[in-house]
Amino acid sequence: MANVSSLNAAASFDSVSGQVAGPRGKKPRKALSRRNIILYGTLIVAALYYLLPLYVMVVTSLKGMPEIRLGNIFSPPVEITFEPWVKAWATACTGLNCDGLSRGFWNSVRILLPSVVVSIAVASVSGYALANWRFKGADVFFSILIVGAFIPYQVMIYPIVIVLRELGVYGTLTGLVIVHTIFGMPILTLLFRNYFTSLPEELFKAARIDGAGFWQIYFRIMLPMALPIFVVAMILQVTGIWNDFLFGVVFTRPDTYPMTVQLNNIVNSVQGVKEYNVNMAATLLTGAVPLIVYFVSGRLFVRGIAAGAVKG
Amino acid sequence: MATSVSIRELSLSFGAVTVLKDLNLDIRDGEFLVLLGSSGCGKSTLLNCIAGLLEPTDGQIFIKDRNVTWEEPKDRGIGMVFQSYALYPQMTVEKNLSFGLQVAKVPQAEIDKRVARAAEILQIGPLLKRKPAELSGGQRQRVAIGRALVRDVDVFLFDEPLSNLDAKLRSELRVEIKRLHQNLKNTMIYVTHDQIEALTLADRIAIMKSGVIQQLDDPIVIYNRPRNLFVAGFIGSPSMNFLRGEIALAGDRPVFTTHGVTFGLDAYDAAEPLTPGRKVVLGLRPEHIMIDSDVNSPELHEATVDIEEPMGADNLLWLKHAGHTMSVRIGGARRYAPGARVRMSFDMGLASLFDAETEDRI
Numbered sequence: 001m002a003n004v005s006s007l008n009a010a011a012s013f014d015s016v017s018g019q020v021a022g023p024r025g026k027k028p029r030k031a032l033s034r035r036n037i038i039l040y041g042t043l044i045v046a047a048l049y050y051l052l053p054l055y056v057m058v059v060t061s062l063k064g065m066p067e068i069r070l071g072n073i074f075s076p077p078v079e080i081t082f083e084p085w086v087k088a089w090a091t092a093c094t095g096l097n098c099d100g101l102s103r104g105f106w107n108s109v110r111i112l113l114p115s116v117v118v119s120i121a122v123a124s125v126s127g128y129a130l131a132n133w134r135f136k137g138a139d140v141f142f143s144i145l146i147v148g149a150f151i152p153y154q155v156m157i158y159p160i161v162i163v164l165r166e167l168g169v170y171g172t173l174t175g176l177v178i179v180h181t182i183f184g185m186p187i188l189t190l191l192f193r194n195y196f197t198s199l200p201e202e203l204f205k206a207a208r209i210d211g212a213g214f215w216q217i218y219f220r221i222m223l224p225m226a227l228p229i230f231v232v233a234m235i236l237q238v239t240g241i242w243n244d245f246l247f248g249v250v251f252t253r254p255d256t257y258p259m260t261v262q263l264n265n266i267v268n269s270v271q272g273v274k275e276y277n278v279n280m281a282a283t284l285l286t287g288a289v290p291l292i293v294y295f296v297s298g299r300l301f302v303r304g305i306a307a308g309a310v311k312g
Numbered sequence: 313m314a315t316s317v318s319i320r321e322l323s324l325s326f327g328a329v330t331v332l333k334d335l336n337l338d339i340r341d342g343e344f345l346v347l348l349g350s351s352g353c354g355k356s357t358l359l360n361c362i363a364g365l366l367e368p369t370d371g372q373i374f375i376k377d378r379n380v381t382w383e384e385p386k387d388r389g390i391g392m393v394f395q396s397y398a399l400y401p402q403m404t405v406e407k408n409l410s411f412g413l414q415v416a417k418v419p420q421a422e423i424d425k426r427v428a429r430a431a432e433i434l435q436i437g438p439l440l441k442r443k444p445a446e447l448s449g450g451q452r453q454r455v456a457i458g459r460a461l462v463r464d465v466d467v468f469l470f471d472e473p474l475s476n477l478d479a480k481l482r483s484e485l486r487v488e489i490k491r492l493h494q495n496l497k498n499t500m501i502y503v504t505h506d507q508i509e510a511l512t513l514a515d516r517i518a519i520m521k522s523g524v525i526q527q528l529d530d531p532i533v534i535y536n537r538p539r540n541l542f543v544a545g546f547i548g549s550p551s552m553n554f555l556r557g558e559i560a561l562a563g564d565r566p567v568f569t570t571h572g573v574t575f576g577l578d579a580y581d582a583a584e585p586l587t588p589g590r591k592v593v594l595g596l597r598p599e600h601i602m603i604d605s606d607v608n609s610p611e612l613h614e615a616t617v618d619i620e621e622p623m624g625a626d627n628l629l630w631l632k633h634a635g636h637t638m639s640v641r642i643g644g645a646r647r648y649a650p651g652a653r654v655r656m657s658f659d660m661g662l663a664s665l666f667d668a669e670t671e672d673r674i
Contacts, residue, residue, distance in 0.1 A: 200396050202394040202395070202398035203398045205360075205365050205398065206394060206398040208364075209385045209412070212411075220400075224402040
């Protein structure tokens with residue numbers, strides 16, 4: 001009873017002066033504070049800035065040519081047509097071939113898969129060796145590799161053309177795969193080496209005491225812990241190789257052109273009518289692969305970390 | 313008794329840095345040897361050399377009378393427990409325990425038997441299906457010990473196994489390791505920087521500094537008869553009081569004198585003649601100084617209480633005495649206010665006297 005009355009007394013006191021209660025618990029925050037307005041305002045403007053061209057591309061690709069000629073690039077299509085997409089994929093002409101981007105797409109896939117798999121496999125093993133099995137000259141080797149990461153590609157194109165010619169793989173997909181694999185090596189090895197160095201050294205020592213050898217430690221101890229870095233490496237390689245234009249145009253022939261080169265030939269053709277809708281559809285198709293990979297594996301990446309693959 | 317591990321003139325240097333120098337060490341069969349020292353003294357390096365994880369620059373290592381200097385870690389008959397547990401995070405406890413045996417292609421029935429035995433000894437049976445991330449620190453370290461246990465080895469190597477645990481778990485696991493040693497009777501080599509662990513666990517302690525073993529003895533001898541100033545200062549908490557002075561003669565008796573006060577050295581068991589005029593350091597442990605009602609010698613000194621540090625069971629007094637400060641350990645119930653005057657006497661039979669130049673025990 002005493003408690004209740006004192007509580008009441010406190011409450012009445014409170015209502016008079018408001019001093020007893022004072023601030024308590026969580027501090028309330030305004031949803032529309034100056035900070036939030038600036039923050040979200042900037043984010044929204046930036047997002048619009050990047051989304052607007054995408055919007056224009058999507059709507060243009062869904063319009064017919066007569067509608068495009070009206071010049072209202074922001075207006076949504078009156079009559080939605082998928083004709084440009086079909087044409088871009090299957091019948092658009094580049095040079096003598098009139099089977100659209102599909103040829104370039106499959107070429108790109110045939111370049112991408114072996115390049116990504118081989119470069120990641122080799123780089124992860126060399127990164128592991130550099131991090132854990134300190135061999136003689138490891139530091140020199142590593143320095144050379146890092147320097148390699150900073151040399152501009154253009155410098156090496158002519159020598160590589162000669163090397164590939166001598167090997168007899170110039171102009172073939174194999175040649176391009178070799179080039180992509182080698183050029184991915186410095187940055188990927190660096191990535192893997194740093195990751196494996198960050199794992200506790202005692203884990204490696206424990207595995208050696210347990211009698212595991214080079215490959216057993218790699219496959220049974222290191223590999224299962226390296227999932228996040230494999231995803232990062234995959235994202236880097238897939239986007240890099242898929243978006244590559246320079247190597248594709250230099251080291252292949254028209255029938256083995258990757259998708260990017262073919263896209264360029266479709267969009268930049270100087271004869272005939274500029275089919276804006278087909279160009280837009282072709283560009284969207286070409287950009288779709290890295291985008292999808294990024295969305296799918298980006299989530300995997302976060303899951304890899306959350307699953308405690310890094311924590312021991 | 314047969315030797316289990318024997319180290320002959322072992323040296324190791326990384327480039328210009330010498331970590332171990334001409335180190336000799338014989339460890340008896342079934343002995344619990346602790347390598348004790350502050351960080352960077354080379355104790356972990358020595359352990360890694362024994363394990364075969366580091367190649368020595370020079371010297372030999374024998375385990376069970378077999379020269380293993382060039383052997384792979386797995387062929388040395390050792391098991392090792394690390395400070396960070398080093399459990400394989402993606403494997404269950406059971407897989408962690410059996411990994412080494414699977415690599416060695418031990419038959420599955422034998423693996424199951426050994427894992428079951430280790431799980432029983434360490435009481436980790438209920439944890440076998442869990443992943444390391446789901447275990448507490450103490451449980452993880454128990455699994456790590458189990459991993460060494462299943463390998464059925466001659467020698468266990470511990471690299472600061474308790475340093476990552478909190479104080480309570482540390483003392484619990486310390487007792488368990490001691491019990492494990494009593495039951496298994498394996499040779500164990502244990503690296504630590506914690507002197508309590510060293511004193512409580514060891515049959516013998518090797519105190520290291522800059523890659524050299526300073527003293528190798530059983531804990532009681534190390535505590536009471538430190539061979540040099542470094543060992544004396546390293547072992548004991550709160551640490552030994554050091555008084556710098558010289559030897560003089562009072563009549564025909566040798567005394568230690570500093571700042572106008574003298575300490576009779578009749579009770580001191582000197583290994584060398586106490587020549588007058590020799591510059592020396594007198595070491596007195598806080599519990600070997602008696603005050604007020606405890607005084608047990610006619611030779612008394614006066615001092616003033618500077619600071620009192622009550623620690624529950626004990627009470628540590630910092631006394632100002634003739635130009636220096638001394639710590640004295642008394643019972644926790646006896647309290648003194650700062651500024652109080654006390655009389656004290658010294659247990660010179662348990663004191664240590666070091667040469668001021670060489671810092672070696674006299």
